[in-house]
Amino acid sequence: MFIRFTIRCQCFYSTLININNQLKQLNMNKQYKKVIYLFDNYVQKNNPSDLVINQTLKACIELGDIKRGSFIYERLSSQSKQNHFIQTNRIRFFMKSGDINKAKEIFNKSQNKTLFMYNTMINGLSNNNHGKEAINLFREMSIAPNEYTYTILFKTCSQLNDSQSIEFGKDLFEKLPIQYQNHPIILNSALHMLMQHGNIKLGEKVFSKINKDTTSYGVMMSGYLKNKQIEKTIDLFFQINKPNDINLIIFFNACADLGNEKVLHSILNMFSKLNRNEMTYGLMMNMYNKRNEPRQTLNLYEEMKREKIQPNEQISILILNAFFQLNYFIQATEFFNQIPNKSSMIYDVVLNGLANHNRAEQAFDLFQQMSIPPNEYTLSILFKICSQLNNTKSLEFAKKILNAMPEKYQSNTIILNSALHMLMQYGDILLAEKIFSQMNKDTISYGCMMTMYNIQNEPNKILNLYEEMKRDKIEIDNLIWILIINALAELTDLSTCELISSELPEKFYNDIQIQNALINMWGKASSADRAKKIFDQIIKPNNMSYSTMINAYGLNGLGRDAVQLYYESPFEIIDDIINLCVLNACSHASLINEAQEIFKNISIDKRSEKIYTAMIDCFSRSNLINEAEELINEYEQSHLPSYSMHMSILSAARNQRNPLLAQKMYDRIEPYLKDQKIYATSAKVLLANTYVLAGNLTTASNIRMKMNQSGLKKLTGFSWTVVNGKVVKFRAHDRSHPQSNEIYDELERLTNELKQHGLVDH
Numbered sequence: 001m002f003i004r005f006t007i008r009c010q011c012f013y014s015t016l017i018n019i020n021n022q023l024k025q026l027n028m029n030k031q032y033k034k035v036i037y038l039f040d041n042y043v044q045k046n047n048p049s050d051l052v053i054n055q056t057l058k059a060c061i062e063l064g065d066i067k068r069g070s071f072i073y074e075r076l077s078s079q080s081k082q083n084h085f086i087q088t089n090r091i092r093f094f095m096k097s098g099d100i101n102k103a104k105e106i107f108n109k110s111q112n113k114t115l116f117m118y119n120t121m122i123n124g125l126s127n128n129n130h131g132k133e134a135i136n137l138f139r140e141m142s143i144a145p146n147e148y149t150y151t152i153l154f155k156t157c158s159q160l161n162d163s164q165s166i167e168f169g170k171d172l173f174e175k176l177p178i179q180y181q182n183h184p185i186i187l188n189s190a191l192h193m194l195m196q197h198g199n200i201k202l203g204e205k206v207f208s209k210i211n212k213d214t215t216s217y218g219v220m221m222s223g224y225l226k227n228k229q230i231e232k233t234i235d236l237f238f239q240i241n242k243p244n245d246i247n248l249i250i251f252f253n254a255c256a257d258l259g260n261e262k263v264l265h266s267i268l269n270m271f272s273k274l275n276r277n278e279m280t281y282g283l284m285m286n287m288y289n290k291r292n293e294p295r296q297t298l299n300l301y302e303e304m305k306r307e308k309i310q311p312n313e314q315i316s317i318l319i320l321n322a323f324f325q326l327n328y329f330i331q332a333t334e335f336f337n338q339i340p341n342k343s344s345m346i347y348d349v350v351l352n353g354l355a356n357h358n359r360a361e362q363a364f365d366l367f368q369q370m371s372i373p374p375n376e377y378t379l380s381i382l383f384k385i386c387s388q389l390n391n392t393k394s395l396e397f398a399k400k401i402l403n404a405m406p407e408k409y410q411s412n413t414i415i416l417n418s419a420l421h422m423l424m425q426y427g428d429i430l431l432a433e434k435i436f437s438q439m440n441k442d443t444i445s446y447g448c449m450m451t452m453y454n455i456q457n458e459p460n461k462i463l464n465l466y467e468e469m470k471r472d473k474i475e476i477d478n479l480i481w482i483l484i485i486n487a488l489a490e491l492t493d494l495s496t497c498e499l500i501s502s503e504l505p506e507k508f509y510n511d512i513q514i515q516n517a518l519i520n521m522w523g524k525a526s527s528a529d530r531a532k533k534i535f536d537q538i539i540k541p542n543n544m545s546y547s548t549m550i551n552a553y554g555l556n557g558l559g560r561d562a563v564q565l566y567y568e569s570p571f572e573i574i575d576d577i578i579n580l581c582v583l584n585a586c587s588h589a590s591l592i593n594e595a596q597e598i599f600k601n602i603s604i605d606k607r608s609e610k611i612y613t614a615m616i617d618c619f620s621r622s623n624l625i626n627e628a629e630e631l632i633n634e635y636e637q638s639h640l641p642s643y644s645m646h647m648s649i650l651s652a653a654r655n656q657r658n659p660l661l662a663q664k665m666y667d668r669i670e671p672y673l674k675d676q677k678i679y680a681t682s683a684k685v686l687l688a689n690t691y692v693l694a695g696n697l698t699t700a701s702n703i704r705m706k707m708n709q710s711g712l713k714k715l716t717g718f719s720w721t722v723v724n725g726k727v728v729k730f731r732a733h734d735r736s737h738p739q740s741n742e743i744y745d746e747l748e749r750l751t752n753e754l755k756q757h758g759l760v761d762h
Contacts, residue, residue, distance in 0.1 A: 019046075023055035027062075035059035036068065050083045057089040061096055069093050084110065088117045095124025098408020115143045119152060126156040129413075135168055147183055150176065154189035158196040162473075166197050188216050195223020214244045221250045230254050245279055252283040256290035278312045285318040294322035317349050324353035344375040351381045360388040364397075376409055380418035387422040395426050413440050420448035429456060443475050450483040459487035463500070478511050485517040489524045497525045509537075516544045523552025528561075543573040551581040559589025566598070576608055583614035592622045609635075613644045620652035625661060628652070641672055643679040650683060654690040659699070662690040681707070 019042055026035045039056040042048065048056075053072060060069035069090075080086060087110050094103040107113070107121050118141055125134035134156050138149070145153075150172070157169030173190045180186050187210050194203040200223070207220050217240050224233040233254035240247055255267050267287065281304055288296040301319050304311060311319060316339055323332035336342070336350050347370055354363035363385045367374070374382065379401065386398040402419055409415050416439045423432040429452060436449050446465055453461040466484050469476055476484075481504060488497045501518065508514050515538050522531035531552040538545050546569045553562035562585035569578060579602055586595035595618045602611060612635045619628035632645050646669045653662035666687045673680040684707050691700035 020049070020051045020055060023052060023059075027055055027058050030062070032059040032062045036063070036065075050080050050086060053080065054083070054085045054089055057086065057093060061089065061093045064096065082111070084112045084114050084117060087112075088114070088120050091117065091120050091124060095120070095128060098128060098406070098411075100125070100128055100130060100411075113143070115146060115149070118143060119146075119148050122149065122156070123152045126152060126159065129159075131156045131160045131165065135165065147180055147186055150180060150183075150186045151189040154186070154193040158189075158193040161197075169193050169197065170199070170202075182210075184211060184213065184216070188219050191216065192219045192223065195220065196226060198227055200224075200227060200229070214240060214242070214247055218244070218246045218250060221247065221254070225250060225254050225257070228257075230257050248279075248283060249286075252287050253290065256287040276307060276309070278309065278315060281309065282312070282315050282318070285315060285322075289318050289321060292325075294325040297322040298326075313343055313345060316346060320346070320349045320353065324349075324357065327357065329354075329357070329359070342372070344372055344378055347372070348375070348377045348381060351378065351385065355381060355385050355388060358388075360385045364389060364394060373406075376412050376415050379405065379409060379415045383415075383418040383422040387425040390425060395422075395428075398422060399431070411440060413442055413445065417442070417444045417448060420445060420452075424448055424452040424455070427452075427455070441472070441474065443477055443480060446474065447480055447483065450480065450487075454483055454486060457490065459490040462487035463491075463496075466500070478508055478514055481508055481514055482517045485514065485521050489517070489521040492524045492526070494525045494527060497521055497527075510539070512538060512540075512542060512545065516542075516548050519545065519548045519552055523548070523555050526556060528552050528556040528558055543575050543578060546573065547575075547577040547581045550578060550585060554581060554585025554588055557589060559585045559591045559594075562586070562589075563591065563594050563598075576606070576611065579606075580610050580614050583611065583618060587614065587618035587621050590622055592618060592624065609639070609642050609644075613642060613648065616645045617648040620648045623652065623656065625649060625652060641669055643669060643672070643676060643683075647679070647682060647686070650686040650690075654686050654693065657690065657693040659687075659690050659694045659696060662687050 019038070022038060023035050026032070026038070035056060036059055039048070039052065039059075042052065056072060057069055059065075060072070087106055090106050091103045094100070094106070103121070103124055107117065110117065118137070122134045122137055125131070125137065135153070138145070138153055141149075153172060154169060157165050157172070160166070169190075173194070176186070176190075187206060191203055191206050191210075194200075194206065203220070203223055207216065210216060217236060221233045221236050224230075224236065234251065237243065237247060237251040237254075243251070252267065267284075281300055285297045285300055288294070288300070297318055301311070301315075301322075304315075316335075319335060320332055323329075323335065332350065332353065336346070339346055347366070351363045351366060354360070354366065363381075367378070367382050367385070370378075382401065383398055386394040398419070405415070416435055419435060420432055423429075423435070432449065432452055436445060439445060446469055450462045450465055453459070453465075462483060466476075466480075466487075469480070484500065488500060491497075501521070504514070515534050518534045519531045522528070522534065531549060535541065535545060535549045541549075546565065550562045550565050553559070553565065562582055566574075566578065566582040579598070582598055583595055586592070586598070595615060599607075599611070599615045612631060616628045616631050619625070619631065628649055632642075632649075635642065635645065646665050649665045650662055653659070653665060666683055669683065673683060684703055688700040688703040688707075691697070691703070
């Protein structure tokens with residue numbers, strides 16, 4: 001009996017060891033589907049051990065089979081669920097699928113945190129762009145790190161560019177335990193970090209002391225290339241006895257960046273001596289791609305066809321790029337259709353190529369025909385395509401895709417930034433705000449939201465985002481600063497402009513786009529002197545500089561200064577905007593003669609609708625109605641009527657309290673207002689107000705009654721002011737402010753006081 005039991009035990013353990021070894025070997029050979037197949041057959045007759053389950057979970061991780069992995073785990077015993085190997089693989093499983101929160105939950109609940117588990121968590125956070133969390137987790141470790149920990153951390157630091165992470169990486173390297181100071185993998189990882197951070201001197205010092213292999217040469221060459229030290233990259237290549245494929249790739253990329261004919265000749269000579277295969281053709285094509293020589297890429301493709309070498313994925317991408325660069329859309333489509341197993345990267349190139357060449361409809365159709373799940377870049381391109389199409393169908397489709405995205409993409413900043421940009425195009429501010437509030441934000445995210453608020457005329461919200469960026473220490477680039485300065489210009493509050501513009505970093509002082517924005521801001525904030533000071537600091541003002549400064553003079557009633565600067569502008573840069581700004585400045589300063597002279601000197605073919613409107617407005621403000629009408633007649637001889645021109649005379653008629661003129665102008669454009677609700681409303685309001693000012697309340701009332709019957713409503717105007725550094729926005733009869741009662745009480749007190757001083761209430 002005992003012998004029989006012993007034999008059965010030996011058979012059981014033999015089978016167990018055998019199945020585990022088979023699964024382990026299959027995993028090592030990357031035959032993951034066979035692992036699943038073998039496991040499924042095994043569990044039909046046997047109860048799998050933790051070792052078997054662990055190997056199967058590894059295969060599920062590599063296949064990305066979340067459903068099967070979860071199914072296996074849910075059927076484990078409570079004891080098996082506490083196995084630290086299984087827990088670690090589950091962490092890897094969720095990290096790879098992008099479900100960081102689930103991975104954290106498993107890690108935090110584990111009562112037996114091993115070094116392997118810590119390394120898995122740190123690596124998973126790093127791979128999911130949560131590098132700072134990875135560093136913080138390392139700091140909390142109660143277990144001594146090993147060589148893998150240091151390698152992962154140096155890799156993590158190389159991906160981060162903030163000062164704290166750079167300093168942490170440098171400090172980690174300097175305090176490296178003595179047993180790891182000559183470890184080749186760790187040193188190569190540290191070397192990569194130092195070179196990525198631009199710490200070339202320390203990188204060179206480390207490189208000079210280590211035992212060099214093709215990997216360390218590759219790391220050093222890659223670092224030189226990133227830091228634009230092309231010649232050092234090339235020199236280092238020639239020091240390698242037997243360069244590997246990676247070394248060759250970096251060398252060819254460096255030569256492409258250097259780009260002189262001597263280097264090109266050397267490369268062609270080297271290419272002629274190399275074995276012609278996928279790699280060598282790919283290297284040459286990549287170089288031609290960097291040099292923007294698509295025809296040379298296609299010549300190599302023809303050579304490959306003659307030699308019957310099939311292009312791999314990377315070469316196919318380069319060929320497709322060349323076709324798109326040359327606008328060979330038919331050839332690109334034919335080549336794409338010939339690719340047997342299209343990867344997501346192939347789809348990305350074609351979708352992006354079509355979108356970049358105004359073929360969004362074709363790209364949209366291709367996306368819907370995709371036979372594989374889209375990756376993060378595909379989704380980003382889709383949202384770009386939908387923003388170009390700008391129709392309801394594409395928006396609804398994009399929203400559907402957005403809601404159905406896999407969990408691993410729902411926190412992907414690249415995808416969400418693209419979605420924000422799309423929603424900005426459609427003006428869907430509510431959904432954009434919802435996404436923005438829940439995402440990991442970067443400079444691009446803030447730029448999208450600020451641009452949207454700029455379009456929606458919400459400067460206070462832009463400034464709120466600026467404060468948020470400062471608080472969260474997010475980089476504020478020149479484009480963000482332009483949006484901030486534009487928001488200040490809309491607020492027109494001098495003290496707020498002074499406060500926030502003083503925070504502008506010195507490195508942006510000579511950025512001409514920012515200088516132009518500052519001129520506009522000071523002009524709108526009633527500080528023409530400061531606008532002129534900025535203008536004088538510009539080394540070479542462009543057309544925008546002149547137009548903005550002329551406009552600043554006009555806004556501040558300095559029409560003659562505007563005219564003088566106009567005549568000082570270089571003739572070759574005077575454009576429609578500069579002409580428009582100086583005419584508007586003349587209009588507001590009643591400089592009718594100067595305006596007429598400028599208008600006369602603008603050639604007829606360059607007199608746009610806006611130029612005519614500005615001149616008509618100038619006549620209207622000076623009560624020269626006949627001249628204004630003559631100009632309208634001249635314009636309408638070869639153009640359809642312009643609403644804005646007639647609105648100028650309508651405004652003049654209101655100011656003159658002249659209902660006959662107002663009615664005449666209104667009757668003239670009424671036939672064209674049927675599909676123009678905004679202009680129709682403004683025109684009717686001006687007409688009604690003219691009758692009110694002329695004392696004809698009955699006609700005014702009839703006009704307003706007809707407006708209500710037709711569904712036309714006067715647009716609500718908003719005003720804002722700044723009180724104690726806080727922007728307050730309000731409209732007429734507004735009671736949204738928490739201190740509305742006190743405000744209206746004070747208003748009534750002031751009104752009564754004014755009446756006592758003789759104010760007549762109209």
